[in-house]
Amino acid sequence: MKIFNKVTLLLLFCAVGTFMNAQEITSFPGMWGHEFYQDKxxxxxxxxxxxxxESQVAQMEWQKSKKQMLGGLIAGTANFGSAIWFLVNENDDKPVTGPVIAFAATGVIGSIFYHSALKNKKEAILNYNESVSKGTSFNLVPTSNENGVGLALKF
Known part of the structure; x- marks a missing residue:
């Protein structure tokens, strides 16, 4: 009976050690930007x-994404200001060439920043998921020697 209990305990530890993995992150577009989930x-x-x-490579990409999103926000604010400038000039029958060029330029620049930020967010999530899919830095390995049967930590 003692051997059965030891074997059962050994199998339980092996099963727990095998299934110990960090959870991956998923991203879905939401109403106010991307929403991030870990399982549900x-x-x-x-x-x-x-x-x-937790992951140095993912953190670097994530920080780069945050900076690019800030640049996109600044360009978007300038785009909003140039749209107001266009509307004011149009109501006052002034030339609208300058506001149109500013509106188009800030729109393109903001789009480039936003697209780059989303690309870096995806890269950060993929890098993080890749780092956790490798598993933990140690495993429980069943072992037997002259002292008996047991579990060993393998680093």
């Missing part, structure tokens, strides 16, 4: 920032 749990921005800091 929705993550906040604070949680996703903390998770991305």
């Amino acid at each position: 749990d929705k993550l906040t921005w604070k949680e996703i920032d903390k998770i991305m800091s």
